Amino acid sequence: MSEDSSILRPRRRLSVVSTNTAIEGVRKMTLSERKDSEEKFGGKADEKEKAVKCWYGESKRGYAPYNPRKVNQDSLLIHRLGKRIFLGTLDGHGEHGHHVSRTITDHFCKNIDSHVRGITDTKDLAQKMETVFLAGEKICINKNSISTEFSGTTNVTLCVTGNHLTVLNVGDSRAIVGREDSSGKLTCSFETKDQKPDSKGEKERIIAAGGRVFAVTYDDGIDGPARMWLGNMDVPGLAMSRSYCDGVAHSAGVISTGEVYEHDLSSDDKVMVIATDGLWEFMTNEEVLKIVNKYPLTEAGCRSAVSELIKVSNEIWLREEQVIDDTTVIVAVLKVC
Numbered sequence: 001m002s003e004d005s006s007i008l009r010p011r012r013r014l015s016v017v018s019t020n021t022a023i024e025g026v027r028k029m030t031l032s033e034r035k036d037s038e039e040k041f042g043g044k045a046d047e048k049e050k051a052v053k054c055w056y057g058e059s060k061r062g063y064a065p066y067n068p069r070k071v072n073q074d075s076l077l078i079h080r081l082g083k084r085i086f087l088g089t090l091d092g093h094g095e096h097g098h099h100v101s102r103t104i105t106d107h108f109c110k111n112i113d114s115h116v117r118g119i120t121d122t123k124d125l126a127q128k129m130e131t132v133f134l135a136g137e138k139i140c141i142n143k144n145s146i147s148t149e150f151s152g153t154t155n156v157t158l159c160v161t162g163n164h165l166t167v168l169n170v171g172d173s174r175a176i177v178g179r180e181d182s183s184g185k186l187t188c189s190f191e192t193k194d195q196k197p198d199s200k201g202e203k204e205r206i207i208a209a210g211g212r213v214f215a216v217t218y219d220d221g222i223d224g225p226a227r228m229w230l231g232n233m234d235v236p237g238l239a240m241s242r243s244y245c246d247g248v249a250h251s252a253g254v255i256s257t258g259e260v261y262e263h264d265l266s267s268d269d270k271v272m273v274i275a276t277d278g279l280w281e282f283m284t285n286e287e288v289l290k291i292v293n294k295y296p297l298t299e300a301g302c303r304s305a306v307s308e309l310i311k312v313s314n315e316i317w318l319r320e321e322q323v324i325d326d327t328t329v330i331v332a333v334l335k336v337c
Contacts, residue, residue, distance in 0.1 A: 039076045044299050051085040051160040056302035057330035060310050064323050074276050074328040075101035077157055079109045088157030089173050089328045091276035096151035100140050100245050107136035122166050125159060126260040129168050137244040137256055150236055152246035156192055156274060163336050167261040171195055171240040174280050178271040178289045186289040190263045195242045198226035202241035211252030228254060265336045270297060278327030279309060282316040292331060302331040
């Protein structure tokens with residue numbers, strides 16, 4: 001990476017620290033903006049529903065010592081439609097990342113019903129989910145009050161219909177399913193794959209579009225994550241290969257097309273965990289499921305599991321990076337018939 005006085009010493013994983021507010025998201029918060037930094041949603045299904053038994057989700061603002069007034073850029077998505085339930089997490093980044101993640105979440109929840117009501121084919125369901133999300137992205141791009149050149153969001157949203165799971169994944173948030181073995185231990189039976197700039201197929205697409213992929217090496221010799229850059233400038237340093245908005249990154253190979261997963265749930269599949277990379281950056285699937293496994297499969301148990309997951313991940317962030325990423329976690333108990 002070329003020397004540039006505007007680039008300060010970067011953190012290893014969270015993002016490239018820069019005096020360019022469009023890249024880093026450092027900004028002043030107006031008094032009219034929402035002051036609450038957390039979202040919390042819990043619930044349980046009616047007996048006639050087959051999707052999930054209960055769920056709890058929480059979104060918690062991170063911590064950055066250089067930006068004490070930072071806002072939570074994550075967004076929590078929980079939407080019920082008959083016997084279906086949609087659960088998702090969106091992780092905004094950049095100066096307007098919080099506007100992007102929340103605008104797209106709100107648009108999805110307001111418009112998905114009319115698109116999927118009556119649909120039985122899960123492939124059609126996935127296509128309609130993507131259509132609604134991309135329409136939300138277009139709203140952000142066309143909205144004068146939102147600058148999307150250096151701002152965007154990831155998204156992982158799943159829909160449970162009966163015993164079937166349909167997942168749309170854009171970026172590096174992640175969803176997993178925990179299956180109970182004969183000893184009562186939860187093991188991972190399904191996971192989405194993080195879309196990183198150096199992942200197979202993703203790197204090739206970025207390079208073909210004229211972009212570059214490389215990691216920043218720090219003063220202590222430790223390499224950070226692979227990031228994508230323009231062919232002739234050391235921006236934007238995006239640490240994922242797919243996202244909504246991010247106009248500059250999209251000019252060099254980043255795309256908003258999601259990867260679709262279809263998964264048939266078994267009676268041994270007990271829980272799902274959906275979270276932004278504030279959780280996954282330092283914790284493995286196994287470590288996450290080990291914590292979930294400590295609590296009963298109830299709404300109260302989901303609440304306790306989410307609370308501990310956020311607490312543990314925040315402690316690791318602070319120890320490793322001296323910062324804490326915004327962290328959004330949903331734990332849902334499956335009701336597989």
